[in-house]
Amino acid sequence: MYRSHVLVCGGTGCTSSGSQQIQDLLKAEIEKAGLSKEVSVVQTGCHGLCALGPIMIVYPEGTFYSMVKPEYIPEIVQEHLLKGRVVKKYVYEETIDNDEIKPLVETAFYKKQHRIALRNCGVINPENIDEYIGTRGYEALGKVLTEMTPEQVIDTILASGLRGRGGAGFPTGKKWQLARNLVQDGGQKYVCCNADEGDPGAFMDRSVLEGDPHVVLEAMAIAGYAIGASQGYIYVRAEYPIAVERLTIAIGQAREYGLLGKNIFGTDFSFDIDLRLGAGAFVCGEETALMTSIEGNRGEPRPRPPFPAVKGLFARPTILNNVETWANIPQIILNGPEWFASMGTEKSKGTKVFALGGKINNTGLVEIPMGTTLREVIEEIGGGIPNGKKFKAAQTGGPSGGCIPVEHFDVPIDYDNLIAIGSMMGSGGLIVMDEDNCMVDIAKFFLQFTVDESCGKCTPCRIGTKRLLEMLEKVTDGKATLEDLDKMEELCNYIKANALCGLGQTAPNPVLSTLRYFRDEYVAHVVDKKCPAGVCKSLLTYTIDPETCIGCGMCAKGCPADAISRTDYVAPGHKLASMSIDPAKCVKCGACMGTCKFKAISKK
Amino acid sequence: MKSLAELKAIRDKVQGQVGLRSEAEAGTRVVVGMATCGIASGARPVLNALSEAVQEKKLDNVAVVQTGCIGLCQYEPIVEVIEQGKEKVTYIKMTPEKAMEVVNRHLIGGHVVTEYTIQSALK
Structure with missing residues (x-):
């Protein structure tokens, strides 16, 4: 038993900023300080604040170290872990209030969040099934198998009001009900998980798979029981290597414990799950194309109806849900549908995970109750727009969605409101644009x-x-x-x-x-013939103001097209003749603007 | 695994440990002085004993944390128990055995172990 746990984020974001090295160093330093029996280092999934990676949290104090560099580690181990003195200079500044350290949940980024799907992300070690069980994992599956009939399970999901988190928002319980009732010939049915996340800028499914893979397995088994299926498939992109690895480990552990396989919990229910790796085609996130791809064919959609609930994978009844949808299921079973339905708006219950990106300070992953306004998400949780720029629009729903302009800043976010203002929920990418975006x-x-x-x-x-x-x-x-x-x-x-x-x-x-x-x-x-934001190259002209230009010639040196030359004009007070750009030669790369120290070059 | 009881057994074993990572404010804080003076006089075994006991007995409401020098080096190892809305209790010259008594009588039982407090030493 350890007195202290040091959590190091092992999600893709923090891994790419060097968290693996931090983790190795930490273990070595802890060993050196003789603390290996007292302090445990735990690799977790994504904690959400990807902009501040690598992230490290020390419990029981809950001290949040951000942007950790390898050279900080010896000091943190010696001072904090050994002597109990928090190294304040490396702590996330938002958690320091009047020299006191406040809990992470009270910072602007976390305060308005409500974590259900991301409940275990950044908290447990995803490669250890015991830790998942320690947070009531697989209890919902046990409850379903021993206390509930399949109909009761479906009624519970229906009553919760859960809608598909993949984007379209179809009621999940309804989907299950159709798959259970429409074809009753006693043959094979399938449960699929859509983890083919492809919207540019969206990474919530990846984070759930990396941070809490068992929740998806448990939920799929519950659905298998509800519709009468014994086989599940997770279709995940091969470009998510960490997610694939953790899923493989999780499936292996669940089989070893008998939580997947034959006669789960000693009942006559059997269920197993296999992985199918996608090669990264965006269209394979569409349900019929995804199933065609699992069947081993070229990933192309087919007309609906027949819907997958009637004729899906291998022409058998199939349900297909998104990763985030699955992540909500065990909690609904454990806490009851009323609990879930108490959150959100009238027609959109629960929470939604968004991946914040673009022109925003706190890039990362947030989970908010449905009905939160865009203003709260961007200004409070997201920390506003960098460099004091003005907000122009937010893009939701990726290539299938649309832009939300500033006049709809206070619209509560839910499925129907977003459709009404011409966008859509989508899988949850939220890209913020400022006045510099065209x-x-x-x-x-x-x-x-x-x-x-x-x-x-x-x-x-x-x-x-x-x-x-x-x-x-x-x-x-x-x-x-x-x-x-x-x-x-x-x-x-x-x-x-x-x-x-x-x-x-x-x-x-x-x-x-x-x-x-x-x-x-x-x-x-x-x-x-103008681009107001100054983005579209063909409509731009770069000019040098002869009065401001001191004639240093730096711009001409940096110009790849040899478009800048010296004029005969010497401005009053200057020693050298000013430079000018030949619009016929200019390729509008903007390199000259970057080199000019005197702000003499402008684009219009 | 063939029964819910087995699942529960694993959960009970791990729950206390994972509970250490709770973000909720713990109602009671047990603070162990872990500066050079504290460590030299044996604060580490005390800290470990307290931390283990709290996890084992699943006292979700209690957080065992370290601090630096409290300034009473001659009384180390020092353990402070801070309960919300109550006066801070300072235990001095602690050992793992005494710490267990504090866990059982104070943290669980709700009665201050007066014979180990600084007040009784100053009398």
């Missing part, structure tokens, strides 16, 4: 993504998105007309109505929502 360029970015990732099966998506992208390029090149904007809108609506799968149907959303809220920016590109 909205046309953002729409172009997401459309480029869809064009790259379109599987090509249906024409509206394969050709429609490509044509749409070309029209957007016309806008950013300053060659479009106002008529083109109307044509774009028409094409968007055509794709929406005719594409085969959810990805194609939602692909025009980034264009439609920016057209709806930021039409003036499009018009500026088309009519004035």
